[in-house]
Amino acid sequence: MSAPASTPSSAYERVAVGDVYQFGSHTFSAEEIKRFAKAFDPQTFHLDEEAAAKSQFGKLAASGWHTTAVMMKLRVAYLTREMEKAAARGEPALRFGPSPGFDDLKWILPVHAGDTLAFTDAIVAKRHSKSRPGWGIVSMMTTAVNQRGETVFSVTGHVFAATGEG
């Protein structure tokens, strides 16, 4: 089944600079903060309430890499839902590749147990890849806002998006 003529067929064409979408939210529990920290970031202020109380964070705080992992989890879930909807409309699958990296990542405020972060992407740039024909690089600024409306995190990430169909 072919896409309607008005629908761009590639992931790269489908994304426009200026697009903004909220892609999910997550509440961090003390248990998961400690579990992630034990595996990947065993600094005491990520592991233990008493040690955290004496630290600059004042309370148990999530590893910054836990925040980024949750960001990715929510984004993949969102994109999966969007692609399922597109498939149901008979549109071709969108192909995204790996990410070459990111810039300007800021852990602005700590994320504490019980905090709920809502994540938003804003597409800020796109260009054709010089090294990989058939692919473009889309850049997005991601921000996370907590339940008090404070921006706690931001980053400008980049991802490969297919420029051709199929």
Place this chain on the structure above:
Amino acid sequence: MRYFEDFTPGTVLTLAPRHVTRAEIIAFAAEFDPQPFHLDEQAPASALVGGLIASGWHVSALFMRMICDAFMVDSSSMGSPGITTLKWQKPVRPGDTLSGTCTVLEARRSKSRPEMGIVRFRHEVVNQSGEIVMWLENPILFAARDGGQP
């Protein structure tokens, strides 16, 4: 225990080798980054990247664990305000062994809070073939041994 004063420019800290298994690549991806090329060698998307590859966020989390074991846990770390730039240069695959270095680029005492300093690093993570799989530059805050009374 390392304090701000110990991170002088040019200091190179070495990260101990860390083997990466297929099972942990898939477990991390299943929880945080369930894209086909992180989960299944047979997925069509994996063919485009030469087989199963670890999530970049898994590699950065493993890097964090490596610097914790090398020096962060036994330091006066006060956390990091962020990452200036991070590049995932090469895929990390099942069976790879990662190691690396952290080089101090710059160290300056905070003017507003002289009891701590800001240390700017370039970190490089390499695989068993010596290829840089990921590099990043970031500042990390450390309390000063002298408590702000140099």
